[in-house]
Amino acid sequence: MNYTYLDCLASFGVGGAHPGGLQLTKSILSREYIDQEKSILDVGCGTGQTxxxxxEKYRCSVTSLDSNNTMLEKAxxxxxxxxxPINVMYGSVENLPFIDGLFDFILSESVTSFTDVSLTIQEFKRVLKPNGVLLAIEMVLENSFSEEELKTIVEFYGISQLLTESEWLNLFQKAGFKQIKVEKFKQQFDENNIDTVTDFSLSENIDDKLLEIFEKHEHLTTTYKDKLGFCIFRCCV
Structure with missing residues (x-):
């Protein structure tokens, strides 16, 4: 069987797989005004850590959506x-199963890159309320990559393309987002901080091929830690 990187994440039940982990999520959310009246959509929710x-923190309405049933069961x-309770739903971010203008916030943590980016961003805009906010953490192509390195990353992670910061901004603007703020993020690991430690919910009988994928991911992360860029995008309707 030809497993993908996303299959690997599901089998290992990786929570906080995005750069910065739960620590970065907490930091991003702490800057927003969130009370019990707010509604938040966590797309590509995985095992539900975020x-x-x-x-628990905000006591507000949370909807968790993913297209992987293994992840949803663990969530x-x-x-x-x-x-x-959290509303758990199966669905695609490219065709969100929600009416227009439903959410105050959408959180996308290293999810959009794995989709048809243009379609997904348009869907985010559609289901946000007026003045709603998209918070996205995404991989960004930097000039330091060779063609061979870029091909390695794109093929391994199963993404159609790796976008530059300006290309991301272009797509957000094209979808109708009016206020867009960008913050660069550099991955740092503190073994003494529980929020930066990977959270696992392991499946039974994990195939050795999935372990090989996980090990290659760790290798790529280390190899390109000074070259692969990540940005936090805050986009307001």
Whole structure:
């Protein structure tokens, strides 16, 4: 069987797989005004680490969406003790199963790059309320990459393209987002901070091929840690 990087994440049940992990998520959300009246969509929620934090911290309405059933089952297990409950949904970010103007915030943590980016960003805009905010953490192409290195990353992660910062901005503007702020982020790891430690929810009988994919991801992360860029985009409707 030809497994993908996303299959690997699902089998290992990786929570906080995005750069910066839960620590960065907490920092980003702390800058926003979020109360119990707000509604938040966590797209590509994975095992639900971020959704669980939001529900416990802010006591607001949280919807967790993913297109991987293994991830969703693990998220549901994580959410069992939470009150208020989190609304868990299966769906594609390229065709969100929601009416227009439903959410105050959308959180996309290293998700959009794995989709048809243009379609996804348009969907984000559609389901946000007036003055709603998209918070996205995404990979960004920097000039330091050779063609061979770029090909390696694109093929391994199964993404159609790696966008520059200006290309991301272009797509956000084209979709109708009016206020866009960009912050560059450099991955740092503090082994003494629990929020930067990878969270796992392991499946039974994990195939050795999936372990090989995980090891290659670790290798690529280390190899390109000074070259692969990440940005935090804050886009307001």
């Amino acid at each position: 959704s669980a934090y939001i529900a 549901k297990q994580r959410f069992l003790s939470l009150h208020p």
